[in-house]
Amino acid sequence: MKINIKSNSGVLPVYETDGAAGMDIRASLTEAIVLKPGERALISTGLYVQIPPGFEAQIRARSGLAVKYGIGLVNGVGTIDSDYRGEIKAPMINWGDSDFVINDGDRIAQMVISAYVKAEWTPVDELAETERGEGGFGHTGV
16 A cells, blocks of 8 residues: 655654564654653654545554563554644653653654544444343453
8 A cells, every 4th residue: 555655854664574564653853852750752753644544544652662661652552544634743651660762763653554444323222132241351250
């Protein structure tokens, strides 16, 4: 799939391996940002995309940053809608116990392009029964 993209730095998202579902995206900064433990910051990427209708771009944390340093995304997974034309930014958080420095060009998140289906609601008085029923939140055991 071809997607129109504008990059202020000229650097594009990259699949780091042939089997990767997510493309690494990088920080686009004029100066380093220090995230102290518990601190949040919206990190610029310098990327602007034109996602086709019926698709979204999901912005996800990088597992290596999460495991090694406790760095994640405040909202878990972010969605870039097909009609959004602003800059992609990553809402990062430091859940770790040490300062974390983000430099220009650092790989800060990953982007996955995903198809979606628009739901059309049908109001009803009752739902069809299932074996599971209302069971949730650990109802099947450990």
